[in-house]
Amino acid sequence: MNRKFLYIICSAMITLGMGNHSCSSKDAVSPDITDNAIRITHVNIPIIYNISSNEEMTIKGVGFAQSDIIYFQAASATARDLEASISTIENDGVRIAFPSLITAGKYNIILQRGSASQLIGQTTVNHVFNANIPDKENMTVKGTVFSAGKGVANVIVSDGEVFATTDQNGVYYLPSSKKHGYVFITVPANYEVKTENTVPQFFKNLTGISSQTEIADFELFPANNENHAVAFFADIHLANRNSDLAQFQNGFIKDVKETAAYYQAQNKKFYGLTLGDQSWDQYWYANNFKLTDYLNQLKDLDFPIYNVIGNHDYDPYVGNNDWLAAASYRNLLGPTYYSINIGKVHYVILDNMMYKNADGKAGFIGARDYDNILSDEQLNWLAKDLSYVTDKSTPIVVAMHVPMYTNPSATGAFNNYMKNSPALANVLAAFNNVKVITGHSHINYRITPAGSNIVEHNIGAVSATWWWTGHTGYANNHIGKDGSPGGYAVWEANGINQLTYYKGIGFDKNYQFRSYDLNTVHITADAHAPNANATYKAKVPAIVGEYATANKKNQVLLNIWGYQDNWKISIKENGISLPYTRVSKKDPLHLISYNLKRINVNADPTSSFATINTAHMFLATASSPTSTLEITVEDHFGNKYHETMVRPKIFNTSMK
Template sequence: MKKLFTLLTVLSLSCALLCISGCEDSGDTVYVDEGRLVSDVVIDTSMEVFEGMTISIEGQGFESGDRMLLRAETDIEMETEVSASDALAFTLPEEIEDGHTYKFVLVRGDDYQVLGASTLTVKLVINVDLGGTISASWEGPAVIRGEGFRATDVLVLSQGDDSWEITPSEVDDLSLTFIVPAGVAEGESSFTLRRGTESQELGTADLFLSTSAVVPDKEGMTIKGIVHANGRGIADVLVSDGDLITRTDENGFYWLASEKRNALAFVILPSGYDVPTSKAMPQFWKPCTLDASTCEQLDFKLIPTQNDNHTMLVATDMHLANRNTPLDYVQFGDGFVKEITTTYNAAAGKVYMLNLGDFSWDLYWYSNKWALPECKAAIADFNFQVWSVMGNHDNDPYVANDFGAEVPYRQYMGPVYYAMNIGQIHYIMLDDTEYTNDGGSQGVIGDREYNRRFDAKQLAWLREELKYVDNKSTPIVVGAHCPLYNYSSINNVTTAVTNVSEVLSCFDGFTDVTFVTGHTHVNRNIQSPSFSNVYEQNVAAVCGTWWWTDQYAGINVCTDGSPAGYKIFTVNGTDFKWQYKGVGLPVERQFMTYDMNEVKSYWATNEKAQQAFDSGNLPNRRNDYSSVGDNEVYINVWAYEPGWDITVTENDRELEVSKVWKRDPLHTISYDIPRGVSNSLTFPSTYCPHMFSVTASSENSTLEISVTDRFGNVYSESMTRPKELDTSF
C-alpha cells in the first residue's frame, strides 16, 4: 500500500542528519518525520556531487534490504547498503544528470517513503581546495585537496601562455598528488582537470617552489639556500640580506651569517637571467620566517633569458590613495595603466619598469583604507616586472622611526635597497628618505616629516656591492626617490640630499653613472657639478599635481607644465637612449608653446583669474608676467637637457632663443587659479629651468619651431599666432 508523507522545510545544515560526503551547505533542507518507515532524515535541497560518489544518509529505522530510488522522469535504482538502523549508503550511478531535481525515495517491500528532493549539480570533482598557495619543489610532489579524482584524470597547469599536462602520481578519496614539472615558474598558476572530453576549472593558486636539494648547515650560518635555474644550481651568484653579500658555490649553494635585521634575503640578479614574476612583482626576494638564531633555507629561481636589448620604463609618484574627483585610482587606471598595458603588455621585446616611490600616500593609509597592497593590485595587470624603491609617502605613518616605518614596505614590496643586472646594465635601487615622523604612534599619524639622506648601513652595503662590478665602464643606473640636486635659479644647482658627496664617492672609478629620481613632480636633468661621471634625470610624476588638475581642467599636468608621464629608456647592450612620454600624448610631443600676448591678456581680463588674484590665496601672482615684452613667445621644453637644440624662425629669419626662469601658464590656469578662487594653494606652479623665450616681430606671425634632442630626434611645431591660452595640450 502506498503511503503519503508530508515534506516539511526545517533545520539548518548545522543540525543536518543527512551526511553527504563533500556536499556544500545550501542552508535549505527538507525534513520528514511521519513515524513510518524511517524518521529524523534531512535532505539538502541542492547538492554538488560526482559520478560514483557514495552518499550516506542518517536517520532512524533503516533495515537490511531497504532500497533507494532517485525519481525524476524515470526511476534510477542504486546499490544500497544498510550498515546500521541509523545509516544507509548508496553510490550515485553514471546516469545521474547535471541540474536535475530528484526525489529520494526509500523502498521497503511494497511500501515507499519520499525522504526529500534535491537538485544535483554533477561535477568531475567537488570540494576542491587549492589553499591559495601550493608549496612544493621542482620535480617533487604537490597536493590538491578535493573529492572525486581518478587515476586516469589529466591535470593541466597553466601560467600565461605556457601549460603542462600532468598525469597524477596518486589519488585517494580526498586528494590528488602530482609532480611539479621542472619548467614551471613560481607565482600564480591556473589548474584545470580533464577527464576524456570533459574538463573542470579548479581555480588558481600561487606556487611557492624550492628545489629538492638539501643545503647542508654551516656553523654560525642563519640563512642558506640554493640559486638555480630549473632546479640546477648556478655558481657565482650574489645573495644578500641587506647587510652582508655572499656568492653561491659551484653547487649554487649560499650561506649568510645574518642577524636577519631586515627579515629577508634577496638575489642580486646576474646578467643573462630573469626572475619569476607574480602580478608584476619580480620574485627576487624572500622573507625570513624564523628567529635570528635559527637557520632557514631560502631558495631563488632564475630563468635564462636574452635581455641585453630591453625597454626600461621609469615612472614615479603615483600617489594612489582612494581620494580626489575622479578618484585617483580611476584616473590612474583609465590613463596610465590603460596606456601602458595597451602599449607594452604584448610588446615583442623585454620590458621592465622602475617605480621610483610614493606609490602610496601615507596620510591616507588608514583613513581611506588604501596602502601598499591596494597599490600593488592597481598594477597587477602589467605583463612585465616592476622594480620599486620606496618614497617618503610609502612609510607607516603610525611609526616614528625610519626603520620601523619601513616594515610594511619590506613585507609587501621587498628590500628598500638592492641591485640587479638586466642585460649589460647594472641597476641599483636605493632609499634616500629617512622618515622621522615625530608624534607617530599606534593609531596616531605623526607629522610625516623626513630627512633626505642615505643612511650609513645602506652606504656600507653599496660600497660592498660595487666591489663585485668588475668592469668600471659598465653603465650604472641608480634609482632613488628624492633628487640629488635642485635648481635654485635659472642656472644655479644646489644639493637636495644632505650627503650627496658621500654617496657619489662610492662610484669613484666608474665612467657612466645615471641617477633616475622622482619626488619633485617636475622634469629636470642635471649634470653633477662635482662628479663628472654622474648625471641625474629627475622625472615628472605619473599623478601630475597629485591628481587634482583633471578635476579642474580635464588634464593631468605637473607643476612645471610637463604633462603627467614617464620616461622610456631604450637599451641596446651598453647603449641607452631615453624620451619623456606624456600620458595620452604621442611621444613626438615634447614641448608646449605660449603666445605671451594672449597669456598677459588672460591674466588681465579672465574673470576667474581676477577672483583668484583678489582672494589673497595667490599673493603677487597677478604680476607673474608683468615684465614680459610684446610679442614674446614662451616654449616649455619639458625634458630639455644639455645637448638639445632649439631653433625658431619667423619668415625664414632665425630668432634668438634665451632661457627664462618663469612659471608655466598652463599649470597656473589648470590648478593655481581655479583652486585659488576659494582655497589656499598647496602645490603652486614652480619656476622651471626648461622654459625658453623668443620675441617675434608682430602679434600675428607664424613661427616655425624645431627642437632636436641629444639623440637626433626632431620635434616641431608651426605655431600660428595669435594662439589662445586654454586648458589643453
C-alpha cells in the same frame, strides 16, 4: 619559557615582520584546541615547512577526524588561501598532501569540522630546490639559485649587509645576522624571476630565528634582455581621492600598456621601476587605501615592476622608527635597497630617507617628517655591490626617491638636495657612465655636475599635481607644477647604449615641449576664476605675477621639460633664427589649470601643489604678432621635435 607562550610570541613577531629576533625551538606548539565540536591536543606545527613537489605535510596532534578540512589562510603577501584534506591519521598526528598550488609564504592553519572551525597554528611554507645541502658552521642561510633544473653559478646573494656568490652548482652560504629578515639576489643578466601581481620575487623573507639555518632558493628563467626598455614611474600617489583611480586606469594604465606593447612588438623586454610614493600615507587609514590597494590597480599589467620606497610609503601610525614604519612596504614589495642586472646595465635601488614621523602612534598620524640621507649601512652595501661590477664602463643606473641635487636656476646653478650627496658620488666615482634617476619633486629637471661622471634625471610625476587638474570640475588636463605633462620616463638600452625620453600620459613620445604666444597669455580673475568672490579674486595678481599684465611684446615662451645642457634649440621667423634666453619662470598653463581653479572655488592653492619657477624655459622675441614660427628642439641623441607655431596661438586649458 613554556612552549605555548613561545608559539604566541614567535607568531606575533613573524606577523609584525620583525627581522632580528630568535625563538629557541625549531617547532612551535599551540595551546590545546577545544570548542563544542573540536578537541585537538598536543598540536605541534613547525615554524617552517621546507617542501618540494608532491611532498606530504605532517601536523602533530591528537583528536583529528578523517573528515576534517585543513585550510591554509594567507598571512603574507605571497601566500594564497587554499584547503587540503587529510590523507592519513596516525597516532600522533595527521598527514596531508600539500595543496598542489600552494605558494611560498606565511599561513594561518585552520581546522574545520562541520560548521565549526579553529585556528591551530601558523607556519611559513618554503619551496626548496634541494633540501639536502649540508650545513656549514656560522652559515645561517643557504640555498640554490637554479634554472631549468640546474644550478646557476656566480649569482650574487645578499641580506643587505653581507654578500655571497653561488658556486658551480648554484649553491650559496650566507653568514647572515638576519637583521633585515630577508635575503635577495641580484638577478643576473639574461634572466628573470617570477612575479606576483607585477612584483618580481627576487627576495625571500626569513623567520629571523638566529639559531636555525634557513633555506632560501631562487628560480631563474632565461630571458634575452640585452635589448630592453625600462619605464620609471615617479610619485603615483594613489589614495582613492580626486578621482585618482579613474584617472590612473583611463590615463596611465592605458598609456603604459601601449608603451609596453610598442617595445614588446620589437622583441624588446619591457620593465617598470617605480621611484617611490606609490601610495599616500596621509590616506592609508582615512581612506583605507594602502600599498596593497595600489598593487591591485596594477593587476592588468603584464610586465615586472621593481619598486623604490618613497616618504609616503611608510606607515604613518609608526613613530620614530624607520624600520618598523617600512615593515608593510618590505612585506609586500621587498627590500628597500637592492640591485638587478638587465642586459648590460646594472640597476641599483636605494632608500635615501630616514623616516622619523615624530609623535606618530597607533591611531594617530604624526608629523610624517624624515631626513634626506643615505645611511652608512647602505653606502657600505653599495660599495660591496659595485665591487662585483668589474668592468667600469658598465652603465650604472641608480634609482631612489629623493633627488640628489636641487632644481637648477636659469644659470644652471644647483645645490645638494640629499644631505650626503657627495658620499654617494664618491662611491660611484670609479664608473664612467652613471645615471641617477629620482622623483619626489613632481617636476622635471636634469643635472650634470661639472667634471662629474653623474647625470641626474629628476622625473615628473605620474600623478602630476597629485591628480588635481584632471579632477572633476577642474581643467580636464594632466599637468605638473612645472608645466610638464603628467607622465614617466622611458629608457631604452641596447647593450651599453642608452636612449632616454620623458613620456607624457596621453601624448605621443615626440611631444617634448609646449610653446606659448605671450601676446595671448593674460591671466585675470574674470577670465579664469569667474566664480570666485571678491576676496579670492583680489589674490589673483599676486599668484600669477607677470601674467596679470597684458604682454604685447611679441614674445614666445618655450617649456622644454626634458631639457639638458647639450640639447639644441632653433626658433625661426621667415627663415631667420631668433635669439633666445634661458629663463626661470612659472608655467602659465599650470597657473590656470590648478591655482586659478582653486581660486575659482574660493580656496587657496596648496603650497606644495602650486606652480613653481622652472628653468627649462626659453624666451624669444618675434618681429610680428602674427608671424608663423618654425621651432625645432634636438636632444643629445639626435632626435628632433618640431612645431609650426601659428600665431596668434590660443591660450586655454586644452592647449598643447
